[in-house]
Amino acid sequence: MTISVKSKTLPSSILGPEISVVPDDHPFRQEFRGWLAENSPGIPEPLDQDEKFALRRAWQRTLFEGGWAGPAWAEEYGGRGAGPFHQFMYYEELALARAPFIANTPGISLLGPTLIEVGSEELKSRFLPVMLSAEEIFCQGFSEPDAGSDLAAIRAKARLDGDEWVIDGQKIWTTWAQYSDFCFVLCRTDPASERHRGLTLLICPMDQEGVTVRPIEQISGDPEFCEVFFDGARAPAAYAVGGVDDGWTTAMILFQFERGDQGFTDHSRMLVHLHEIAAELREPRAAGRISAAAAAQARRRLAALWTRCQELRRFNLRVAARLEEGESIGMNGSVVNLFWGELEREIGELTAELHGARGLLLGTEPGHEVLATRAGTIHSGTSEIQLNIIAERLLGLPR
Template identity: 40%
Template sequence: MESDSAYRSRVRSWLDDNLSGRFAHLRGLGGPGREHEAFGERIEWERHLAAAGFTCVGWPPEHGGQGATLQQQVIFYEEYARAGAPATVSHMGQELLGPTLIEFGTPAQQKRFLPGIKNVTELWCQGYSEPGAGSDLASVATTAVRDGDEWVITGQKVWTSLAHVADWCFVIARTEPGSKRHRGLSYLLVPMKQPGVEVRPIKQLTGTSEFNEVFFDGARTAADCIVGEPGEGWRVAMGTLAFERGIATLGKQIGFRRELDAVIGEAKATGAYDDAAVRSAIARACVRLDVMRAYALRSLGNADAGTAAASKLLWSNWHRDLGDLAMMVRGASGLTVGEGYDLDDWQRLYLFTRADTIYGGSNEVQRNVIAERVLQLPREVRQ
């Protein structure tokens, strides 16, 4: 088996060699709040990655992956972030749905969908949140009714990342009439390019529109496009959320370090670093980032709900506070924008990180999870 040091060397060498020429300008592009940047070229880059075997590195070889160990997966994401490689466009498929199908899907579903995810020929989005069921996923009202060899889906999803470019959506829908909360939900795979599916982009504070509303009005999918049995959707959905907060977050932290270093550089260049309050805030940010990394490394392979909730709280609060720190460093000049609402990097960081504590599970829900499932406190009273 390849040693970790040899694996790191191989990944680093490949990235340095290939983030050049036609791909060189993609360094640092994309990511939350910036998904519009060079989107088509980032897909091309990711297909280039796939051809070299560098997508889905943690998947088992029988499903097209490298079968990389946990440590090697950490190494890959660290090196990917270190190289400044562009944000991936197929995160929902590679990091969320793919592992879910490997864990819960049928052989036929794995054969049908995993190659398109690995090769970046089919893009996915996540149909969880609704206007009345954001972080409270158990309140889902979207319904799906069996009609012969198909499911017919009716309802609305919201804050659906990249739905406007996705080919498929994994949807949580209520398939048992009259069921409540976690019962009666099913996990469906629904094609987006069909009558009965309408996508409306949501314009954000940053002026971009990577989130969307999705309306299902009699949309259809094949009867066998259900992961798990009917009514088992909650169990499968929780499995997906556990994958969402897994190893890839360590690579995200390398990006956080790069952002923090840039903020420190800006503070020194402008003289803001001479302010004791700014230096104190920078010191706190450095310590908290080290704590976040230590927690993530200690938690590798632990997918329980409490660990996932704590991880989400740590990184989302830190990143939001980094936006505050960036504005502290900028001072009054950070309050003005260029003609046509032309935001600079720090303003975009500040505005978009307001959402970090909401999407992917709000702070309030994560604290409830920790209180109820880890500390064994009484459950919140629900009306």
């Protein structure tokens, strides 16, 4: 797919007051901004899912060729060794350029950094380059029908047969499984084990008889995630990531990357979205679609949401500062997750109201977007689970 460049980068002032450690004139920002102005395809992404995925894959390829696909990865693995403040600026610039998402997020943000930390040299050289270039796509096989929030209840199992793992079980809600070449699957490898013991993270090839993928249609109309059935599926013995029977440790390392990465990405895309809503509310046309009273209420909600996004931006910056000091994100990841999920959903609701009945129509851009934001408080851990973590582990309240 060819990418046609049609976006103009928004000024960074729309993100809020300038912050001195990540200033507008930082050379890293300036370099990436210049590159994005030349290369970003901008919005909107196509509504058709196959076309959208193809665009994201082509876009990741473009980033890769420009040396911008995985800035947080060390240079020896094709990244730029960008620290947390640089990642913060990277995601802000992507949002300002209204760049699409990439195709291989589970690979670049989750499995890749985990491989770099605990993977064998064989796995690193086999998978990291193709992950970065989007030549091969990866999906995350953690959730099961009875093991979502309670991940330690995993039942998918794997046993060694000669030099191969044989995997049996079912995964669910596996995003982009239908486009993936590999799934990183959390399996029970010690049959006598319970809960978080005796698990292993395995990389399983998808293109084989033992793997069946059934897409599930979401409320937005997209069959974005899937059921994945493993019936005697095979993976090389060497495709275990981290220690065998120590998959819980590997999974926790992977989650640290998920939470850290999310903290850098969220506020900027939402602030750009709020900027677009503000532009609509300034247009006289908007007043025609909704009543004057509803427009006044929308303006108040917009201001409140913008203020909360500013708080999230500041919080994310504090997280980045702690990561720069070598600390881990820890429980702060739950605060970011909760904040972001709720904000995204409320921004979706405001968008819906501004578009009246059209705001809930499938097949329209606002309708699609509004319905897609409902997932914000579920994936990456539900809001209830984040609240439990904050209450118990940050505030020390009883279970």
